[in-house]
Amino acid sequence: NVRVTLASRPRGLPSPENFRTERGPLPTAAEGEVLLQVLYLSLDPYMRGRMDDAKSYAPPVAIGGVMEGGTVARVIRSRNSNFAPGDIVLSHSGWQTYATSSGDGLRRLDATQAPVTAALGVLGMPGFTAYAGLRNIGRPKPGETVVVAAASGAVGSVVGQIAKIEGARAVGIAGGPEKCAFVRDELGFDVAIDHRAKDFNAQLALACPDGIDVYFENVGGPVAEAVFPLLNDFARIPVCGLIAHYNNEPAEGVDRLPGFMRAVLRKSLTVRGFIQREFADQRPDFLSEASAWLADGRLKFREDIVDGLENAPEAFIGLLQGKNFGKLIVRVSE
Numbered sequence: 001n002v003r004v005t006l007a008s009r010p011r012g013l014p015s016p017e018n019f020r021t022e023r024g025p026l027p028t029a030a031e032g033e034v035l036l037q038v039l040y041l042s043l044d045p046y047m048r049g050r051m052d053d054a055k056s057y058a059p060p061v062a063i064g065g066v067m068e069g070g071t072v073a074r075v076i077r078s079r080n081s082n083f084a085p086g087d088i089v090l091s092h093s094g095w096q097t098y099a100t101s102s103g104d105g106l107r108r109l110d111a112t113q114a115p116v117t118a119a120l121g122v123l124g125m126p127g128f129t130a131y132a133g134l135r136n137i138g139r140p141k142p143g144e145t146v147v148v149a150a151a152s153g154a155v156g157s158v159v160g161q162i163a164k165i166e167g168a169r170a171v172g173i174a175g176g177p178e179k180c181a182f183v184r185d186e187l188g189f190d191v192a193i194d195h196r197a198k199d200f201n202a203q204l205a206l207a208c209p210d211g212i213d214v215y216f217e218n219v220g221g222p223v224a225e226a227v228f229p230l231l232n233d234f235a236r237i238p239v240c241g242l243i244a245h246y247n248n249e250p251a252e253g254v255d256r257l258p259g260f261m262r263a264v265l266r267k268s269l270t271v272r273g274f275i276q277r278e279f280a281d282q283r284p285d286f287l288s289e290a291s292a293w294l295a296d297g298r299l300k301f302r303e304d305i306v307d308g309l310e311n312a313p314e315a316f317i318g319l320l321q322g323k324n325f326g327k328l329i330v331r332v333s334e
């Protein structure tokens, strides 16, 4: 068994030294358990938070502990009557090649319905995050303008496409011309803007002639600062992620909070943070709607698949810098 553990807690951007690759014996399934061979590992921004020991909505990974993560796995031995060898399941077995499970929380996947990797992205936690944040907080109306950054990624790509399905205008923000072309031409957003362009703020204002009604917050940083002056009265801001800040050390600086709160008051803004699992009871609705959109071509997705568990640390560090193009997944075994 190969596993990637947390060797030390990063300061700022993680480095390869924060991870350790270890080899050990194959785990054995006890009575009631299954033995899983991991096929695919999902890499997600939240894992940066688990590397810190600051208080958060979920406990940190311990030093020496296996890095946490969602996986698609094959049951290779079963001592649990609910699963048979050969079953493909969605699990949360972390950064390792084999794992045991009691069966709790495993979901059987049907490879004839959609590629099994979709369960980690468009039909999985990130897709559901987009759906839940828009449905419950963003609530776009036809003709309104929805802005989302990291628009070629796992969450953002679904946000813009659902906004379009709801009849809204979708403005995507992404890093670089290639990602922008994909967001516009393949995903069907109305406009895509490169946040690294020198005149980004001016381009964003031009792309939103009627202001912004929903800002689906994925990144924070300079993108959020460009968005804020363009918000309309009664705009809704689902605060989903702040990836531009995940590697930041707390810094001294100008206090922008009073200006922000003034805007919240004067424009009657709704700013609402959420963690997707809060809306877990809506997952069945999401799965049936999103599967139908996938089948009729209204929902498209792109995956960025990296080969080999040993390459997971580097790929994860790249994710925090925008080096992935689409939902980032590691192929752990064939």
Ligand code: NDP
Residues within 6 Å of the ligand: 044, 045, 046, 125, 126, 129, 149, 150, 151, 152, 153, 154, 155, 156, 173, 174, 175, 176, 179, 195, 218, 219, 221, 223, 239, 240, 241, 242, 243, 244, 245, 274, 275, 276, 277, 319, 320, 321, 322, 323, 324, 325, 326, 327, 328
């Ligand atoms: P992505 O697949 O979108 O990958 C991350 C992307 O973030 C990068 O590709 C990059 O895209 C962008 N990015 C990174 N650094 C910056 C920066 N400094 N400024 C602007 N953009 C940056 O990841 P996900 O779709 O999985 O996650 C998107 C967001 O959603 C994250 O903030 C994540 O934490 C959050 N999230 C929240 C959940 C919740 O329950 N609240 C659940 C799941 C995700 P580009 O090159 O285009 O800039």
